[in-house]
Amino acid sequence: HGSLFVPLTLLLCVVLFQWEVIQRTLNGSQFYTFSVCNVGEREQDNWLRTTFIQRRPSASRVFVELQFIVRDCNSFDGASLTCKETFNLFTSESDADVGTTFRKGQFKKVATIAPDEITSKNELRINTETKVVENLSRKGFYLAFQDIGACIALLSVRVYYKTCPATVKSLASFPETVAGGENQALREVSGVCVENAISEELPRIYCTVDGEWVVPVGQCQCKPGYEEVEDECQECKAGSFKAEASGDKCTPCPANTQELDSGAVVCPCMDGFYRAPNDPPTGPCSGLPSAPRDLVATTSAGKLLLTWSPPEDTGGRTDITYSIECQRCEGMVCQSCGEKIRYEPAGVGLTDTKVSVSELDAHLNYTFTVEAHSGVTVLTSQAVPPANRPPSTSDDNLDVTTYTVLILEKNSVQIKDLVPGTAYLFRVQALSSDGSPGGSSMEEQFETSGTEGNQHGQRSTCFFLKNETSLIHGFCIFLFRKRNSHTRQGPEDTYFSSSEQLKPLKTYVDPHTYEDPNTAVLKFATEIHPSHITKQKVIGAGEFGEVYRGILKVPGRKEVAVAIKTLKPGYTEKQRQDFLSEASIMGQFSHQNIIRLEGVVTKFKHAMIVTEYMENGALDRYLRDHDGEFASFQLVGMLRGIAAGMKYLSDMSYVHRDLAARNILVNNTLECKVSDFGLSRVLEDDPEGTYTTSGGKIPIRWTAPEAIAYRKFTSASDVWSFGIVMWEVMAFGERPYWDMSNHEVMKAINEAFRLPAPMDCPSAVYQLMLQCWLQDRSKRPRFGDIVSLLDKLLRSPDSLKTIADFDPRISIRLPSTSGSDGSPFRSVSEWLESIKMSQYSENFACAGVVTMDQVLQMKNEDIKNIGVRLPGHLKRIAYSILGLKDQTSTLSVFAV
Numbered sequence: 001h002g003s004l005f006v007p008l009t010l011l012l013c014v015v016l017f018q019w020e021v022i023q024r025t026l027n028g029s030q031f032y033t034f035s036v037c038n039v040g041e042r043e044q045d046n047w048l049r050t051t052f053i054q055r056r057p058s059a060s061r062v063f064v065e066l067q068f069i070v071r072d073c074n075s076f077d078g079a080s081l082t083c084k085e086t087f088n089l090f091t092s093e094s095d096a097d098v099g100t101t102f103r104k105g106q107f108k109k110v111a112t113i114a115p116d117e118i119t120s121k122n123e124l125r126i127n128t129e130t131k132v133v134e135n136l137s138r139k140g141f142y143l144a145f146q147d148i149g150a151c152i153a154l155l156s157v158r159v160y161y162k163t164c165p166a167t168v169k170s171l172a173s174f175p176e177t178v179a180g181g182e183n184q185a186l187r188e189v190s191g192v193c194v195e196n197a198i199s200e201e202l203p204r205i206y207c208t209v210d211g212e213w214v215v216p217v218g219q220c221q222c223k224p225g226y227e228e229v230e231d232e233c234q235e236c237k238a239g240s241f242k243a244e245a246s247g248d249k250c251t252p253c254p255a256n257t258q259e260l261d262s263g264a265v266v267c268p269c270m271d272g273f274y275r276a277p278n279d280p281p282t283g284p285c286s287g288l289p290s291a292p293r294d295l296v297a298t299t300s301a302g303k304l305l306l307t308w309s310p311p312e313d314t315g316g317r318t319d320i321t322y323s324i325e326c327q328r329c330e331g332m333v334c335q336s337c338g339e340k341i342r343y344e345p346a347g348v349g350l351t352d353t354k355v356s357v358s359e360l361d362a363h364l365n366y367t368f369t370v371e372a373h374s375g376v377t378v379l380t381s382q383a384v385p386p387a388n389r390p391p392s393t394s395d396d397n398l399d400v401t402t403y404t405v406l407i408l409e410k411n412s413v414q415i416k417d418l419v420p421g422t423a424y425l426f427r428v429q430a431l432s433s434d435g436s437p438g439g440s441s442m443e444e445q446f447e448t449s450g451t452e453g454n455q456h457g458q459r460s461t462c463f464f465l466k467n468e469t470s471l472i473h474g475f476c477i478f479l480f481r482k483r484n485s486h487t488r489q490g491p492e493d494t495y496f497s498s499s500e501q502l503k504p505l506k507t508y509v510d511p512h513t514y515e516d517p518n519t520a521v522l523k524f525a526t527e528i529h530p531s532h533i534t535k536q537k538v539i540g541a542g543e544f545g546e547v548y549r550g551i552l553k554v555p556g557r558k559e560v561a562v563a564i565k566t567l568k569p570g571y572t573e574k575q576r577q578d579f580l581s582e583a584s585i586m587g588q589f590s591h592q593n594i595i596r597l598e599g600v601v602t603k604f605k606h607a608m609i610v611t612e613y614m615e616n617g618a619l620d621r622y623l624r625d626h627d628g629e630f631a632s633f634q635l636v637g638m639l640r641g642i643a644a645g646m647k648y649l650s651d652m653s654y655v656h657r658d659l660a661a662r663n664i665l666v667n668n669t670l671e672c673k674v675s676d677f678g679l680s681r682v683l684e685d686d687p688e689g690t691y692t693t694s695g696g697k698i699p700i701r702w703t704a705p706e707a708i709a710y711r712k713f714t715s716a717s718d719v720w721s722f723g724i725v726m727w728e729v730m731a732f733g734e735r736p737y738w739d740m741s742n743h744e745v746m747k748a749i750n751e752a753f754r755l756p757a758p759m760d761c762p763s764a765v766y767q768l769m770l771q772c773w774l775q776d777r778s779k780r781p782r783f784g785d786i787v788s789l790l791d792k793l794l795r796s797p798d799s800l801k802t803i804a805d806f807d808p809r810i811s812i813r814l815p816s817t818s819g820s821d822g823s824p825f826r827s828v829s830e831w832l833e834s835i836k837m838s839q840y841s842e843n844f845a846c847a848g849v850v851t852m853d854q855v856l857q858m859k860n861e862d863i864k865n866i867g868v869r870l871p872g873h874l875k876r877i878a879y880s881i882l883g884l885k886d887q888t889s890t891l892s893v894f895a896v
């Protein structure tokens with residue numbers, strides 16, 4: 001049966017009743033038999049018993065194989081009446097060897113043994129018979145043979161049990177297992193995965209009574225980096241990898257990856273190649289796409305059409321999209337076009353190599369940049385010189401606001417429905433058959449006659465000469481209209497001019513949607529007379545001028561402390577409007593966690609914005625100055641306030657774009673308020689803003705990846721920033737990502753690293769941060785959820801008691817961290833410098849701590865004793881030492 005026969009013990013039969021040991025010669029070889037042959041006598045009862053046979057505990061079923069000879073009764077003359085040709089097998093269980101004691105009554109009959117062939121006088125016949133002894137349970141047993149009057153010789157007795165042999169199946173090893181008996185026909189056995197194999201559930205297999213393994217269940221699989229070779233898991237060969245535990249073989253490293261030594265789990269990208277967040281980590285790496293080519297701008301049907309060719313090098317990817325960046329320039333001053341202009345079908349995420357642009361202002365120069373994006377790129381770009389812009393005029397007084405493009409096939413045109421008494425500028429541009437633009441004429445000014453009252457039926461006929469020598473198929477006419485004195489009504493006017501009972505929907509209105517920003521200011525802000533304002537002290541410098549603390553005393557009202565932002569002299573009208581736009585925005589908000597606008601001064605020479613005064617200034621600096629002075633619940637209380645303010649803003653569909661602790665102001669009662677709403681602030685105002693390759697400025701370490709990559713600024717990207725603010729607050733104003741460069745931050749985020757928990761940060765708070773930093777912005781919590789959760793935590797202070805793991809050594813691991821070359825610090829001062837604690841060099845030296853070995857021996861008490869008193873500094877030094885003990889190379893990551 002393929003089973004393993006295990007001899008139990010050498011059998012020696014000890015008790016003899018009439019049996020005798022006889023030496024015989026069979027087939028030329030000699031051996032002994034136990035024999036009895038009392039055939040002529042009645043009532044025979046002759047016993048032969050074995051020695052005590054110890055049982056292996058799990059072997060409840062043993063086999064007894066007998067070899068014997070039975071003599072033919074007929075060969076005994078006259079004995080046929082009493083002669084027998086069978087004998088009996090008995091067994092008796094016992095827990096101990098009873099020696100030579102023999103009690104017949106203790107034996108149970110197992111079987112009657114009858115020969116298949118009887119031995120006659122001439123021929124010797126050896127029989128082999130196997131019997132099974134079941135249900136054994138005690139420590140051992142005896143076998144006994146009862147003769148009742150036959151002539152027999154017992155040649156051998158073999159006693160054995162069956163096992164399923166130790167085996168490896170399904171990459172699991174199963175131990176040798178004793179086969180069950182009839183009361184347990186199948187024994188279930190659990191296996192253990194072989195080295196370097198794993199399995200969620202341990203594989204199982206059954207051992208049959210016959211010692212066969214059957215019906216394996218489950219399977220172990222080789223760990224990542226290993227593959228199955230003949231029941232073993234062997235390391236993937238160099239240049240191949242296996243990412244998951246599976247039955248698969250190792251596969252060669254994909255394109256653009258580095259071939260590692262044996263046992264690779266993944267093949268990392270070669271330098272300059274990347275995997276997009278959605279790329280499988282097992283797939284090939286791709287390069288950045290090169291810039292789009294052959295960007296051409298043409299005008300058509302009143303719109304600007306930008307077309308380009310795909311990048312020469314797509315980096316091996318198919319997910320190329322394009323986005324358009326627009327800058328408008330006046331003189332040397334350029335800024336982002338904002339949301340004012342329209343892109344068809346869209347300004348981002350384009351898959352076609354064209355876009356049409358409309359609602360451009362005619363008196364401005366525009367620069368369009370087309371960026372190619374792929375899953376692995378942030379930005380690459382090709383700038384277009386501002387050649388194909390709508391033409392501009394240098395005459396500011398003309399106040400040109402709109403333009404129209406007509407495409408004509410003839411060389412004259414009549415333009416109808418013009419406003420009377422208005423000057424128009426015209427320019428003709430040639431357009432070739434493929435749509436590429438040719439040269440254009442000088443501008444010509446024409447004026448319509450009549451007065452404003454008579455608006456209809458006005459016509460102006462203009463003729464233009466065609467340049468006969470050039471191959472042109474159409475004319476392109478730019479038509480400029482001089483704006484009337486009255487302001488066009490936008491949809492938002494209709495909306496806001498609705499009567500009081502029609503309560504305005506709380507939706508933020510971009511002041512840019514007003515043609516005249518001054519109108520927006522007056523709509524949303526109260527005009528204050530300058531004589532009601534007293535400036536007291538300069539408290540800061542804004543982009544446009546000084547910021548003062550002062551007093552506002554409006555007659556009939558209590559005087560209040562205020563902050564006064566001023567516009568420095570010599571500003572242009574444009575700067576004045578940008579400056580006041582912040583008031584237009586702030587004036588739309590009314591919430592206790594949003595900085596409150598008291599009013600504006602616009603009707604006097606020096607424009608001012610007056611807001612409530614926040615005694616404690618910016619939150620980041622405030623926390624740094626009070627490092628360690630607040631309990632968790634106080635910090636969470638601050639966060640709750642900021643979240644409430646942000647919920648209010650997001651409910652109004654306002655996206656802040658620059659949420660950071662430096663833009664949160666703190667008042668005397670520690671109420672935190674969101675501030676900084678300037679329209680241009682993300683571009684210029686923020687010292688953290690970094691120019692991206694498209695010329696925009698983004699505070700990288702506070703900004704969600706999709707906002708960096710695709711300018712996708714939403715309330716969900718504000719939530720990401722809020723997560724960073726949470727971290728700043730819990731870390732008492734620590735700089736997010738310490739001294740990592742913006743590039744390193746982006747790389748780390750892209751590789752799914754996140755800021756580690758600050759010291760002493762409640763676990764629930766850190767979990768919330770991690771939620772805010774989910775790559776998939778739709779999965780991030782909303783500000784409403786955040787406020788509810790923070791409220792819940794504040795209501796049950798116990799929930800803040802579980803502290804998130806803080807491990808300075810693993811805080812964040814990066815491919816490279818500036819300042820750490822992995823080599824140990826050579827001196828105490830070098831080390832202190834690396835953690836920006838150089839001011840304590842002398843303290844260490846005076847205390848005789850001059851080697852890094854001594855530093856490593858220092859306890860917190862020692863650090864305090866040498867004169868480091870500030871809790872924040874104490875903490876920084878202590879944790880740096882903790883980190884040093886483990887791994888010098890990751891030190892500067894957390895320490896700085």
Ligand SMILES: *[C@@H]1O[C@H](CO)[C@@H](O)[C@H](O)[C@H]1NC(C)=O
Nearest residue numbers: 026027028029124125126127
């Ligand atoms: C005796 O030997 C012969 C030939 O070697 C063999 O076939 C036979 O089975 C043997 N008999 C016994 C009882 O072993």
Ligand SMILES: *[C@@H]1O[C@H](CO)[C@@H](O)[C@H](O)[C@H]1NC(C)=O
Nearest residue numbers: 132133134135136181182183
């Ligand atoms: C062994 O035990 C089982 C029940 O435990 C019983 O059904 C069976 O008859 C027994 N066999 C013998 C040979 O005693």
Ligand SMILES: *[C@@H]1O[C@H](CO)[C@@H](O)[C@H](O)[C@H]1NC(C)=O
Nearest residue numbers: 329330331363364365392394
């Ligand atoms: C637009 O560009 C042209 C040529 O560079 C320049 O002469 C003109 O002044 C610019 N217009 C404005 C409004 O900046």
Ligand SMILES: *[C@@H]1O[C@H](CO)[C@@H](O)[C@H](O)[C@H]1NC(C)=O
Nearest residue numbers: 438439466467468469470471
């Ligand atoms: C007409 O166009 C051609 C080609 O652009 C140019 O060389 C020629 O000077 C133009 N003629 C006039 C009269 O502008």
Ligand SMILES: *[C@@H]1O[C@H](CO)[C@@H](O)[C@H](O)[C@H]1NC(C)=O
Nearest residue numbers: 591592593667668669670671
């Ligand atoms: C701080 O702001 C809150 C909310 O606007 C206000 O209730 C509180 O009076 C302010 N505290 C001071 C001292 O101004």
